Amino acid sequence: MKANEKTIDFIIIAVFIFVSVLCIFISFLPTEMQEALKARTDTWNLATFFTSTFVHANFNHLLGNLTSFISFGVFIYIINRISNRRKQLLISLLLIIALLPFIYNISFALIANFVIKRSLVSCGLSTVVAGLIGLTVPSLCIFVRDLFQSERSTLYFLTSLMFLTGSAIAFPYISSGLYNLVVFIATCSVGLALLSKVGKEVLNSAKRNLHMKKIATIAFTVVLVYFTFLMSLFPSDIIISQGNAVNIFAHYVGIFYGIISGIYTLNVFQNNH
Secondary structure: OOHHHHHHHHHHHHHHHHHHHHHHHHHOOOHHHHHHHOEEOOEOOHHHHHHHHHOOOOHHHHHHHHHHHHHHHHHHHHHHHHOOOHHHHHHHHHHHHHOHHHHHHHHHHHHHHHHHOOOOEEOOOHHHHHHHHHOHHHHHHHHOHHHOOOHHHHHHHHHHHHHHHHHHHHHHHHHHOHHHHHHHHHHHHHHHHHHHHHHHHHHHHHHHOHHHHHHHHHHHHHHHHHHHHHHHOOOOOOEOHHHOEOOHHHHHHHHHHHHHHHHHHOOOOOOOO
């Protein structure tokens, strides 16, 4: 391993440790200080739009977010390390932590003020966790690239996972209205159709040699883990202790930011494409 790769590995691990320690440290601050760090939609304070990410409602909220943050962070790190995307992962991780809280809180404040028309409070690391989960899609596309014969097949695979992500999100709501049912059927159908276009290619590549078969097996496992985590983020009636409702909008923003930004920051396609 090159010295530069070791340095990047160290920085990535340090970022995960620093964020975790910061969240724990803030949880021990007086309640008044923690409340001051939370984002409020009736106060456009960019500082709290960022600091609120590291504040949690209670111990269970903190424990759940940190467990997901560390476990899925390790998961994403391993995939990108195998794909030799350390530097790109570090950039993606830093952008998720530094930029995503502003994107989410500004969007949430706009919805609260102009759609819901009520003041709401936001806090927690779940937006960042959702962003990491979203990075699975572009990370997996890079990991399985050798199974495909062309960049077009990679594009089909990427697009299929994006549509299937939409269908997984819509699935818990299909009983609540015709619109949700139509969205689920449409996204699931398109996703499966695109996936079928590359399915034979993956199977043929897996039959070629043991290495390709190993890649295909790992990819299948990653897909299962991804959708398992994804389904755990929805629906919107998740309640943590003391009656605090989980803000599912944060999960929406995080998931799709992770997918879309990761396509570019992880360099799924070559620069000339």
